[in-house]
Each structure stands twice: as C-alpha cells, then as structure tokens.
Amino acid sequence: MKAIVTVIGKDKIGIISNISTILAKYGVNILDISQTILQGYFTMMMFVDLKNMDISFAKLKEELDLLGNKLEVSIIIQQEDVFKAMHRI
Amino acid sequence: MINSFEVLETVQMIERQKLDIRTITMGISLLDCCHSDIDIACGKIYDKITRYAENLVKVGEEISLEYGIPIINKRIAVTPISIIANSVDGTDYIKFAKTLDKAANTVGVNFIGGYSALVHKGYTTGDMNLIKSIPEALAITEKVCSSVNVATTKAGINMDAIRQMGKVIKETAQLTADRDGLGCAKLVIFANAPEDNPFMAGAYHGVGEPECAINVGISGPGTVKTALESVKGESFDVVSETIKKTAFKITRVGQLVATEAAGRLGVSFGIVDLSLAPTPDVGDSVARILEEIGIESCGAPGTTAALALLNDAVKKGGIMASSHVGGLSGAFIPVSEDEGMIEAVRNGSLNLQKLEAMTCVCSVGLDMIAIPGDTSAQTISAIVADEAAIGVVNNKTTAVRIIPAPGKKAGDTVEFGGLLGRAPIMEITKFSSNAFAERGGRIPAPVHSFKN
Structure with a gap:
C-alpha cells in the first residue's frame, strides 16, 4: 500500500527531517520527495510505501497531525488511490 | 506517477473547497421480514438492519481516514414499510417507525429512510394505514424519514393521494409545531421516485433492488x-x-469510495448519485x-x-x-x-x-x-x-x-x-x-x- 504525504504552509527549518524521523520510526519507506512553491504556498510531497509499516494508518496520521500542529503546517496523509482515481483514467 | 500540481489540486478541493462524500447509504431489503404479528415483524426488521449495518459507520470512518476525504453522512434506506406492514394484523404502524428509529440509533446512522408508500396508481390497505400514521411517526421519532410516491410518467398522477398529502403535511407540521414544523423536513412527496436514491429524506430501497446495496x-x-x-x-x-x-474528478472519488465501502462491507455496489x-x-x-x-x-x-x-x-x-x-x-x-x-x-x-x-x-x-x-x-x-x-x-x-x-x-x-x-x-x-x-x-x- 502506498500513500502520499502533503505538507502545505510556511517554509521553515526541519520540516523534512521531522517528518522523515516519524516515518522511519514506524518503518515507512520514502520512495520519492519533491518540494516547490505552488500558488504562494510551500508545498512538499512525499510518496511513501506503507508495506512494512508497524503501526496502524490511523496512528500514523495522528502522529503527523501532532507534528503539523507543532510546526504550524498542514500535514496530510492519504492513500495513493484517491489521486489515481481523480487524475488518471 | 502523480505530479505535485495534481496532488495539490486534490488536497485543496478537500481542504478549501469542501469536496466531500455527502452520504454512504446502505439499502437493505426487508421483504423477508413480513409477518402477521407486528411484534415479530418488528423484531425481524430490527435484527436485519442491525446485522447488515453493524459496521457501516465504522467502515465509513475508516475510508474517510485513509483517503483523507470527509464522508459526512452514513445512512440506511429500507424497503417501503407499507409493503412489509401489509401482512400485519392491525393498524398500529407506529411500532414500525419506532423500530426503525431504534435500529438507526443502535448502528449510529443519522437518518433512516423508507417509512414510505408507493401510491402512484392507487392505495393498498398497507399504504392507507402507513400514510395515516406519517404525522405521528415523524413527530415521535428522530431519525426516521418518510416519502410517498404519488405519480409516475407511466401511471399518471394520483390526485386522491395528493389531496391527502396536503393534509398529512399540515398535520405533520402541527404535531412538530414546537420545532417549527421540523417533521415536514423528513417527508418527501415524489413523482417518479428513484429506487436507489441515497439522499434523505427521500431514500428508500426499491423492490427491484438486491438484498443489500451501497449507494x-x-x-x-x-x-x-x-x-x-x-x-x-x-x-x-x-x-x-x-x-x-x-x-x-468529483465522481471518480465517489466511485472509489462506493466500491471500497461495498467491498469492505461485503455487499453489492449499487450506484453513485x-x-x-x-x-x-x-x-x-x-x-x-x-x-x-x-x-x-x-x-x-x-x-x-x-x-x-x-x-x-x-x-x-x-x-x-x-x-x-x-x-x-x-x-x-x-x-x-x-x-x-x-x-x-x-x-x-x-x-x-x-x-x-x-x-x-x-x-x-x-x-x-x-x-x-x-x-x-x-x-x-x-x-x-x-x-x-x-x-x-x-x-x-x-x-x-x-x-x-x-x-x-x-x-x-x-x-x-x-x-x-x-x-x-x-x-x-x-x-x-x-x-x-x-x-x-x-x-x-x-x-x-x-x-x-
């Protein structure tokens, strides 16, 4: 199962490092990472593999939400299928 | 591979533009719940709804969490009760409304539709009794929704039913006068009612539908x-x-959620509205x-x-x-x-x-x-x-x-x-x-x- 982590907000030091730490802690592998400024927002997108994840999706989401609150950015994790459904025929 | 622009577009649709799945509605056939004894019929209805819909809310919440898409309502639609109630001795149909309300509360859905009658060409005894009971049913229950189909293109318009429904609407408003006539917000009068509509207050599970379906x-x-x-x-x-x-794009998300929900609940996928x-x-x-x-x-x-x-x-x-x-x-x-x-x-x-x-x-x-x-x-x-x-x-x-x-x-x-x-x-x-x-x-x- 693959998912996409999106971070939107103001740029600051340590966003990637903090998120990577959480992902590594629970066995989530980062497959691809890109960041850009889109429509005035710092946007980072991580493509991750949840195959060896050792906690539940809900728990991982909770941890990322907490981190997002701390860093004052929005961190969203969604299964890849929703993007494929919407953007690929 | 999905690009950043596409990811951001989806995220903004959900976060800022309020894209959501309005409802996952489980249609449940009650045709096998008919019985001449109303208490036995109601018992069968309660058991069947709570058995089929036991995990509906849970599955809805799981899908919402995993895909990051809000699913606002989880609901149930059942076979028009007038059809089931036709077999019952007696006319106290309020018991059916109470049973539906209780089942809805047990499984945690916010509305249950199907306190309904289809009278576009004429009334059965069950239809007559059910329509008479609508004002009270909507006043004493919280989650039960009612609908009456009074016309179809094939059958024409039943003006006897329409005359009666004017009175039923007035009475429903009077019985819920303390809530500004709220009962009427749970009552829909249809022409050409669809059998697989997932939206309230008009949802019911038509007789041509399968045993159970997700719409x-x-x-x-x-x-x-x-x-x-x-x-x-x-x-x-x-x-x-x-x-x-x-x-x-919006509908593709609906299709994904519908097939996923149907799969996890082990029932058929019906339609996307x-x-x-x-x-x-x-x-x-x-x-x-x-x-x-x-x-x-x-x-x-x-x-x-x-x-x-x-x-x-x-x-x-x-x-x-x-x-x-x-x-x-x-x-x-x-x-x-x-x-x-x-x-x-x-x-x-x-x-x-x-x-x-x-x-x-x-x-x-x-x-x-x-x-x-x-x-x-x-x-x-x-x-x-x-x-x-x-x-x-x-x-x-x-x-x-x-x-x-x-x-x-x-x-x-x-x-x-x-x-x-x-x-x-x-x-x-x-x-x-x-x-x-x-x-x-x-x-x-x-x-x-x-x-x-």
Missing part, C-alpha cells in the same frame, strides 16, 4: 464554483467543459455557482438556463467516471440547505414561481421550502400537483419537501439546525386552488409515456 451520493458545489472562477468571461462552451472536468448537494456553509452553495456563471443574484433572469447547463454538464462529466449512475443525479436546489439560496430569498431575487421553473431543469423539486403556517392543505396539494406534473410530463423525478411553519408568516425565518439549515418563509399566492385540490381521481399518464 453513494457525492457533493462539491464549492469545487465547481472555484473551477469556474478561473474562466471568468469565457463562453458557455468553456463553462460547460470546465464543469464536466470537475464533475468527472451524481449530485451537487449544497450545505448551509459558505462556499458550499449551488446558488453561488449560478451567480459565478453571471447572474447577480440567484433567481434573476438567466438562472434557469444556467442551472440547465450546470445540471447537464455535471451528468456528462460524471457518467464516464462511474460504472453505475443512479439516484437523483443532478444539482440540488434545497432552499434552507444552501447559503446562496437563503440569501437570494432574503433579498427578493428568488421566489416560489422561479424555483418551480428551476425544478424543470434540475434533479429535484421544491425542496426544503418554508411557507406560512396558515397555508391551506388544498394549496399545498396544488403545489405538489404542479411539481408532479412537471416530473410526469418531463420523464424526470420531482419532489416536494415543504414546511408550513406553524405560527410563522412570510419574511420570518425558521431554524432547523445542522444539515437541514434555516429557511426564510416564502410568500404564497393568496388565490385559492380549493376546487382543484378537492376533485380527486387520477390525472391520466401523458401520451408520450406509451412507448411499448
């Missing part, structure tokens, strides 16, 4: 409006293409889409044409995105549930006559309209008859969900709260339709219904 209703007026903001001043060709593309369903929140309004197309305030000339285009483009975009489309499918124009519509009624640009014209070109009818409490039952019947005629002649579904708010007059406001919103009381003509409503009988099916 999904999508939403996303804010998404369409935002897309149109980027094509200001462009021709209608561009407007239509833009709506189609957006509707495609391609609807633009508004809420009272700012940024979630169908009226504001029409205004974005170029109308100063919803109801001004051009509104009907803009709505016709919107409705058509939503369907064209959505049809390819889903393997099975059904339900009501189209733009909804419920006054109390749409912030832009509420404002349009307040500022005088939208009236009942214009709304009636709009119902000719979109998927529903006069929906969530509050009218003065002293409106007569005959006038209400005549309003229902007009809507039924539009549906019957145009081969489409129409419905009336109208609330004669006790003690209120035109210009006042009623508050229902939550998704049902708040409604300004609309002006009703002072001219009488009494002799029309009292005639009874049946208006024959239109000539173009004879296609065989």
Whole structure:
C-alpha cells in the first residue's frame, strides 16, 4: 500500500527531517520527495510505501497531525488511490 | 506517477473547497421480514438492519481516514414499510417507525429512510394505514424519514393521494409545531421516485433492488464554483467543459469510495448519485455557482438556463467516471440547505414561481421550502400537483419537501439546525386552488409515456 504525504504552509527549518524521523520510526519507506512553491504556498510531497509499516494508518496520521500542529503546517496523509482515481483514467 | 500540481489540486478541493462524500447509504431489503404479528415483524426488521449495518459507520470512518476525504453522512434506506406492514394484523404502524428509529440509533446512522408508500396508481390497505400514521411517526421519532410516491410518467398522477398529502403535511407540521414544523423536513412527496436514491429524506430501497446495496451520493458545489472562477468571461462552451472536468474528478472519488465501502462491507455496489448537494456553509452553495456563471443574484433572469447547463454538464462529466449512475443525479436546489439560496430569498431575487421553473431543469423539486403556517392543505396539494406534473410530463423525478411553519408568516425565518439549515418563509399566492385540490381521481399518464 502506498500513500502520499502533503505538507502545505510556511517554509521553515526541519520540516523534512521531522517528518522523515516519524516515518522511519514506524518503518515507512520514502520512495520519492519533491518540494516547490505552488500558488504562494510551500508545498512538499512525499510518496511513501506503507508495506512494512508497524503501526496502524490511523496512528500514523495522528502522529503527523501532532507534528503539523507543532510546526504550524498542514500535514496530510492519504492513500495513493484517491489521486489515481481523480487524475488518471 | 502523480505530479505535485495534481496532488495539490486534490488536497485543496478537500481542504478549501469542501469536496466531500455527502452520504454512504446502505439499502437493505426487508421483504423477508413480513409477518402477521407486528411484534415479530418488528423484531425481524430490527435484527436485519442491525446485522447488515453493524459496521457501516465504522467502515465509513475508516475510508474517510485513509483517503483523507470527509464522508459526512452514513445512512440506511429500507424497503417501503407499507409493503412489509401489509401482512400485519392491525393498524398500529407506529411500532414500525419506532423500530426503525431504534435500529438507526443502535448502528449510529443519522437518518433512516423508507417509512414510505408507493401510491402512484392507487392505495393498498398497507399504504392507507402507513400514510395515516406519517404525522405521528415523524413527530415521535428522530431519525426516521418518510416519502410517498404519488405519480409516475407511466401511471399518471394520483390526485386522491395528493389531496391527502396536503393534509398529512399540515398535520405533520402541527404535531412538530414546537420545532417549527421540523417533521415536514423528513417527508418527501415524489413523482417518479428513484429506487436507489441515497439522499434523505427521500431514500428508500426499491423492490427491484438486491438484498443489500451501497449507494453513494457525492457533493462539491464549492469545487465547481472555484473551477469556474478561473474562466471568468469565457463562453458557455468553456463553462460547460470546465464543469464536466470537475464533475468527472468529483465522481471518480465517489466511485472509489462506493466500491471500497461495498467491498469492505461485503455487499453489492449499487450506484453513485451524481449530485451537487449544497450545505448551509459558505462556499458550499449551488446558488453561488449560478451567480459565478453571471447572474447577480440567484433567481434573476438567466438562472434557469444556467442551472440547465450546470445540471447537464455535471451528468456528462460524471457518467464516464462511474460504472453505475443512479439516484437523483443532478444539482440540488434545497432552499434552507444552501447559503446562496437563503440569501437570494432574503433579498427578493428568488421566489416560489422561479424555483418551480428551476425544478424543470434540475434533479429535484421544491425542496426544503418554508411557507406560512396558515397555508391551506388544498394549496399545498396544488403545489405538489404542479411539481408532479412537471416530473410526469418531463420523464424526470420531482419532489416536494415543504414546511408550513406553524405560527410563522412570510419574511420570518425558521431554524432547523445542522444539515437541514434555516429557511426564510416564502410568500404564497393568496388565490385559492380549493376546487382543484378537492376533485380527486387520477390525472391520466401523458401520451408520450406509451412507448411499448
């Protein structure tokens, strides 16, 4: 199962490092990472593999939400299928 | 590989433009729950609903979490109760309403539809008893929704039923007078009612449906409006293409959620209802889409044409995105549930006559309209008859969900709260339709219904 982590907000030091730490802690592998400024927002997108994840999706989401609150950015994790459904025929 | 722009577009649709799945509705057949003893029948109904829908809310929440897409409502639709209740000795149908309410509370859904009767050609004994019990059923239960189909293109219009429904609506309003006639917000009078509609208050599980099916209703007026903001001043060709593309994307999410929910619950996937369903929140309004197309305030000339285009483009975009489309499918124009519509009624640009014209070109009818409490039952019947005629002649579904708010007059406001919103009381003509409503009988099916 693959998912996409999106971070939107103001740029600051340590966003990637903090998120990577959480992902590594629970066995989530980062497959691809890109960041850009889109429509005035710092946007980072991580493509991750949840195959060896050792906690539940809900728990991982909770941890990322907490981190997002701390860093004052929005961190969203969604299964890849929703993007494929919407953007690929 | 999905690119950053696509990811951001999806995320913004959900986070900012209020894209959501409006409802996952589980349709459950109760045809095997008939029994002459009402307590046994009710016991079977309760057991079956709570068995099939045990995990409905849980699965809905899981899918919502994993895909990051809000699923606002989880609901249940059942076989029209008048069919089940026909086998019962006695007429105390309120027990059925209480049973449905109890089952809905047990499984945690927010509405259960199907306290219904289909009388487009005539009444069975069960239909008669059920319709008589509707006012009390809606007053004493919280989650039960009721609908009555009074007309079809094939059968014509049952004017006896329409005459009775005018009275039933008035009585329902009286019995829930302490809540501004809230009972009427849970009662829909249909022409050409769809059997797989996932939306309340009109959802029921038709007799041609399988044992159990998942039907999904999508939403996303804010998404369409935002897309149109980027094509200001462009021709209608561009407007239509833009709506189609957006509707495609929204519907694909609906299809994904529907198949996923059906799979996890181990029941059949029924349909996706391609609807633009508004809420009272700012940024979630169908009226504001029409205004974005170029109308100063919803109801001004051009509104009907803009709505016709919107409705058509939503369907064209959505049809390819889903393997099975059904339900009501189209733009909804419920006054109390749409912030832009509420404002349009307040500022005088939208009236009942214009709304009636709009119902000719979109998927529903006069929906969530509050009218003065002293409106007569005959006038209400005549309003229902007009809507039924539009549906019957145009081969489409129409419905009336109208609330004669006790003690209120035109210009006042009623508050229902939550998704049902708040409604300004609309002006009703002072001219009488009494002799029309009292005639009874049946208006024959239109000539173009004879296609065989």
